[in-house]
Amino acid sequence: MEISVIVPLYNERANVEPLAEAIVAVLAETGLEHEVLLVDDGSTDGTFEAASSLVPRMPSVRVLRLRRNYGQTPAMAAGIEHARGRILVTMDGDLQNDPRDIPLFLAKLDEGYDMVIGWRHDRKDKLWTRKVPSRIANWLIAKVTGVPVKDNGCSLKAYRADVIKAIPLYSELHRFIPAMASLAGPRIAQIKVRHHPRRFGQSKYGLSRIYRVLLDLLTVKTIVGFAARPLQWFVLLALPALAMSAGCIGTSVYRTLANGEESSTPIAGVGVLLGALAFFLMMAGMFAELIYRTGDDRVERFAMLTAAETARAAATARRLN
Amino acid sequence: MAETPITAKQPLELSVVIPVGERTDDLAALHAEYRRGLDACGVSYEMIYVLDGSRAAVREALLALDEPPERVRILELAKAFGEATTLMTAFAAARGTKLMTLPAYFQVRSDELPKLLTASKEADMVVARRWPRRGNALERLRREAFHRLLRLITGERFRDLGCSVRVLNRQVIDEIDLYGDQHRLLPVLANRQGFRVLEVDVAQSPHDAFRGRYRLREYLHRVLDVLTVFFLVRFTKKPLRFFGTLGSATFAIGGVAAAVLIAQRLLLGQPLADRPALLLACLFIVLGVQLFALGLLGELIIFTHARQLKEYRVANLVEAVAKDPVPGRERGTEAPRRTAER
Numbered sequence: 001m002e003i004s005v006i007v008p009l010y011n012e013r014a015n016v017e018p019l020a021e022a023i024v025a026v027l028a029e030t031g032l033e034h035e036v037l038l039v040d041d042g043s044t045d046g047t048f049e050a051a052s053s054l055v056p057r058m059p060s061v062r063v064l065r066l067r068r069n070y071g072q073t074p075a076m077a078a079g080i081e082h083a084r085g086r087i088l089v090t091m092d093g094d095l096q097n098d099p100r101d102i103p104l105f106l107a108k109l110d111e112g113y114d115m116v117i118g119w120r121h122d123r124k125d126k127l128w129t130r131k132v133p134s135r136i137a138n139w140l141i142a143k144v145t146g147v148p149v150k151d152n153g154c155s156l157k158a159y160r161a162d163v164i165k166a167i168p169l170y171s172e173l174h175r176f177i178p179a180m181a182s183l184a185g186p187r188i189a190q191i192k193v194r195h196h197p198r199r200f201g202q203s204k205y206g207l208s209r210i211y212r213v214l215l216d217l218l219t220v221k222t223i224v225g226f227a228a229r230p231l232q233w234f235v236l237l238a239l240p241a242l243a244m245s246a247g248c249i250g251t252s253v254y255r256t257l258a259n260g261e262e263s264s265t266p267i268a269g270v271g272v273l274l275g276a277l278a279f280f281l282m283m284a285g286m287f288a289e290l291i292y293r294t295g296d297d298r299v300e301r302f303a304m305l306t307a308a309e310t311a312r313a314a315a316t317a318r319r320l321n
Numbered sequence: 322m323a324e325t326p327i328t329a330k331q332p333l334e335l336s337v338v339i340p341v342g343e344r345t346d347d348l349a350a351l352h353a354e355y356r357r358g359l360d361a362c363g364v365s366y367e368m369i370y371v372l373d374g375s376r377a378a379v380r381e382a383l384l385a386l387d388e389p390p391e392r393v394r395i396l397e398l399a400k401a402f403g404e405a406t407t408l409m410t411a412f413a414a415a416r417g418t419k420l421m422t423l424p425a426y427f428q429v430r431s432d433e434l435p436k437l438l439t440a441s442k443e444a445d446m447v448v449a450r451r452w453p454r455r456g457n458a459l460e461r462l463r464r465e466a467f468h469r470l471l472r473l474i475t476g477e478r479f480r481d482l483g484c485s486v487r488v489l490n491r492q493v494i495d496e497i498d499l500y501g502d503q504h505r506l507l508p509v510l511a512n513r514q515g516f517r518v519l520e521v522d523v524a525q526s527p528h529d530a531f532r533g534r535y536r537l538r539e540y541l542h543r544v545l546d547v548l549t550v551f552f553l554v555r556f557t558k559k560p561l562r563f564f565g566t567l568g569s570a571t572f573a574i575g576g577v578a579a580a581v582l583i584a585q586r587l588l589l590g591q592p593l594a595d596r597p598a599l600l601l602a603c604l605f606i607v608l609g610v611q612l613f614a615l616g617l618l619g620e621l622i623i624f625t626h627a628r629q630l631k632e633y634r635v636a637n638l639v640e641a642v643a644k645d646p647v648p649g650r651e652r653g654t655e656a657p658r659r660t661a662e663r
Contacts, residue, residue, distance in 0.1 A: 042515075052639040059641035067515025067634040074633040082638070168627035171559040215565045219620045230621060234614065241610070266593050269600045277607040284614045288621050295625020 002032040004085030004161070005102070008075035009051065009093040010041045015199070016050045022099040023091075024058050030103060036061045038093075039079040042069035073174040080164055089158045096124070097156040098194040105158035105191070114163050114186035114306055117149055117178060118156035118193035125197075137213055144221050145179040149190065152178060156193050160186075163305050168297065172212065176220045183224055184302035228299040230292060234285025238278040245274035335359075335366035335438070336417030339425055340407040342373045346426040346528065348382045352393075355423060358431025362438050369394045370425075371411040374401030405504040412494045420494070424485045427528035434486075437521055441488040445516035448479065448508045449486035451525040467543060474551045477509045479520060486523070492516075496634070502542060506550045513554045515634045558632055560619025568612030575605025 005023050009016065020036055027034040040048040040063060051063045064082055066075060080088060087109055091097040101118065108116040125131055134153050142148045152175050159181075167181050178188060226233035248271025255265055337359060341348075352368075359366055370383055375397065383395050396414055398407060412420060419441065421434075429449055441447045456464075464483070472478055482505050493511050503510065512518045556563040579602035585591045593599055623630065 055639050055641055061641070063639040065636045065638070067636045070515075070633045078633045078635060082635075168624060170623070170627055170630070170632050212562065215561050216559075218565070218617070219559075219561050222617050222620055223624045227621065227624060234617075237610075237614070266596065266599045270603045273600070273603045273607050277610055280611055281614055284618060288618055291618065291621050292625055295622070296629070297625045297627060 001035060001084040001086065003027060003030070003034040003087050003089065003106070004037055004083035005034070005089045005091065005099075006037045006039065006076065006079035006083055007091055007093045008039045008041055008072055008079060009043060009047050010069065010072075010075070011043045011045045011047060012093040013043070013045045013047045013050045015093055015095050016047060017054060019093060019095055019099070020051070020054050020058060020061055023102070024060060026099045026102050027060070030106065032106075034060055035084060037079050037083050038063045039075045040065045041071070041075040042066050071172065073169055073172050076174050077169040080169070083161065086161050087158060088161050088164055090155055091157075092155040095199055096196050097154070098196060101156060101191075101193045102158075104193075105156075108189045108191060109158055109160065111189070112187065113189040114160045114184075115178070115181060116158045116189045116191060117151070118154040119151040119190050120154050120195040121192045123195050133210060137210070141176070141179065141217060144217055145176070145182065145224060147179045147182045147188070149178045149188070151190075152176065154193065166302060166305055171219075172216060173220070175213065176216060179220050179224055183227075183299060184305045186306050227292060230288030231282075231285035234281050234288060238281035238285075241274045241281065242278035245271045245278055247271070248274065333367055333417040334364040335362070335419045335421060336412075336415035337366055337368045337421045337423055338371065338408060338411040338415060339368065339423050340371045340373060340404050340411065341376060341379050341425040342401075342404060342407070344426055345379060348379060348425070349386065351425070351427060352383075352386055354427070354431045355434075358434035361432065362435045364438070367392060367394060367415070367417060369396055369411050369415060371396045371398065371407045373398055373404065373407045375399075403502065405499040405501060408504055409494070409499050412491075418491060419488060420491060421488045422485055427526040428484055429486050429529070430524040430526050433523035436523065437486070437488050440519055440521045441490075443517075444519040445490045446493050446508060446511045446518045447488040448481075448518060448520050449484050449523045450479075450481040450520050451484050451529070452481075452522040454481075454525055455530075470544065471509070471547055474547050475509055475554065477512060479508055481520075482506065482508065490516075501549070502546050503550060505543075506546060509550055510554070515636070558623060558630065560623060561613075561616035564612050564616030564619060568609045568616060570609075571605050571612060572609025575602045575607075575609060578602035579606065 005027065007019065007023070012019075016038065020038065023036050027036070036058070038051045038061065040051060042065075048063065048065050051061070054061050055063060062082075064078060066078060070078075076090060079090070087106065089102055089105060091099070097118070105116045105118075123131055123134075134151075138150060138152055141152055142150075155174075157177065163181065163184055163186055164177075167177070167183065169177070169180065173180055181188075222230075222233060248267045250271075252265045252268035252271065337355070339355075355368070359368075370379075370393065372379055372395065380395065380397065383393065386393060394414070396411055398410065402410075408422065419438075421438075429451060433449070437447050437449060454461075464481075468480055468482070471482070485504075487507070489507075489511070493507075493514075493516055496514055497507065497510050499507060499510075508518050508520075552563065578598065582593065582596065582599050582602060586593050
């Protein structure tokens with residue numbers, strides 16, 4: 001199997017049929033062996049029935065139904081796990097992505113990239129509730145994780161299956177797939193994609209997610225940046241507290257010495273508290289080392305995925321040509 | 322030992338598990354009552370009495386029953402492990418494709434058991450609710466308060482979790498790991514795992530009565546159980562959401578308080594020296610950061626175990642080759658049969 005297109009669906013009954021038809025049409029044109037994996041994330045509006053009714057007509061369509069509504073990330077993870085293609089393409093089920101862009105992604109992957117990310121450069125959404133927060137979030141994510149992706153929110157992406165299948169995806173980390181994938185250091189390309197306004201159904205996002213995105217961002221930073229050396233991370237976090245503590249205690253000691261008697265400066269208490277905090281954080285770092293050591297996911301595993309082997313194969317191929 | 326060959330030929334349809342803890346009624350009478358109800362179900366079944374710790378009197382009473390060994394089995398735990406562990410041990414030893422739990426005391430009328438078994442054909446788990454229910458105003462209030470709290474915290478609308486009469490598919494306990502005191506909240510856990518859980522009204526046994534054993538400590542335990550389950554269900558995969566929220570809130574309180582104090586010192590010239598409020602504010606800030614750090618530790622734990630903690634469950638997969646929907650949610654017939662005889 002060459003290509004799997006994965007579409008998570010949640011209450012998208014009206015969109016299922018046009019979407020599947022469009023994808024199958026595009027894939028048939030490429031002439032490659034393909035499947036369309038529709039993941040029904042516990043919809044309550046008959047999405048599953050609508051999707052399964054397509055199967056007899058379109059034999060390349062497979063429908064995976066989850067037991068209840070788990071959210072977009074688990075639905076995506078389920079699709080990735082059950083897909084059989086060598087290349088996986090993910091996209092939204094709301095027809096805002098255009099399946100006609102898929103061949104562009106395949107061409108990019110053929111150039112030797114491990115991961116191709118869509119960029120909705122001409123986005124058809126509301127400005128203040130969708131576009132502006134998204135712009136800020138993307139800037140922040142790029143800054144913090146060091147993975148300069150212009151549009152993390154675009155679901156239209158294509159991956160080498162062996163790489164993406166190894167990346168842990170849980171909670172609501174689907175927004176951070178490029179950042180999480182950077183554990184494996186994949187070669188990432190970004191291409192512009194078409195974006196359509198929503199035709200049927202309701203948008204399932206709101207402004208409330210900003211706070212959650214911020215917390216998730218911190219999670220991703222901790223994992224991607226420091227999973228293998230957490231003590232460093234916690235010491236880094238402890239440094240400001242340590243510095244402030246030293247300043248406070250130093251000031252109060254200086255004052256005591258200057259006055260020649262012990263004065264009741266509250267600043268000494270503050271210094272002691274901050275010192276305790278710094279100590280706690282460093283101990284937490286030790287604890288984190290213990291966690292990593294006893295855990296069963298190793299950063300080396302990701303390094304192996306994208307390392308020398310593929311790079312050399314590509315180079316040899318180029319030389320031979 | 323000797324009883325295995327019988328079941329090897331012909332799979333048992335139902336295993337009835339009766340954990341025997343501190344609270345028991347006259348077991349001979351209870352057994353006779355259960356037998357009547359179970360015989361009316363029209364399925365092959367075994368009954369497993371699990372003694373939680375050494376209970377010589379109970380064992381004697383059970384041995385005195387005039388029953389073939391493959392019908393009534395007795396499992397004795399070496400010490401009292403608590404009901405959740407007792408149940409899990411018994412489930413591991415059970416040979417039936419469906420499992421039923423019954424209390425070692427009268428709770429429901431046994432002629433209602435067939436009704437539960439019928440209902441279980443359409444669900445993964447059936448929970449009995451004693452209704453109509455006797456009891457005075459105080460008991461009703463107590464019950465109401467607990468289930469309100471449960472609904473408030475977990476959003477689940479079960480109305481009689483004190484009733485341990487339940488029927489479940491083997492798959493439910495294959496996927497859910499019970500420990501501590503979570504057995505009471507098994508329906509909540511099963512529901513969150515995506516299983517279909519039904520609540521069925523059954524008649525209360527005339528011998529069922531509130532036994533006045535509930536002390537303050539037990540209430541505390543109940544509430545803590547609900548909180549544990551709440552945390553496990555909502556935040557297992559995202560500990561930073563939980564600790565981070567608590568931490569930010571604490572940090573914010575401390576930060577605002579400190580800012581006010583410093584502003585008063587700088588702008589109004591109020592001396593800080595005699596104000597312990599500064600230390601309090603600082604303490605809040607410190608606590609907030611600590612909570613946050615715990616959240617980060619939690620995220621590391623989840624990440625390093627992400628491959629085992631699968632979040633979703635597949636109901637079914639429809640594809641062209643199989644033509645018909647392949648039921649992913651089997652009755653549990655193919656579940657590996659586990660034996661724990663010795």
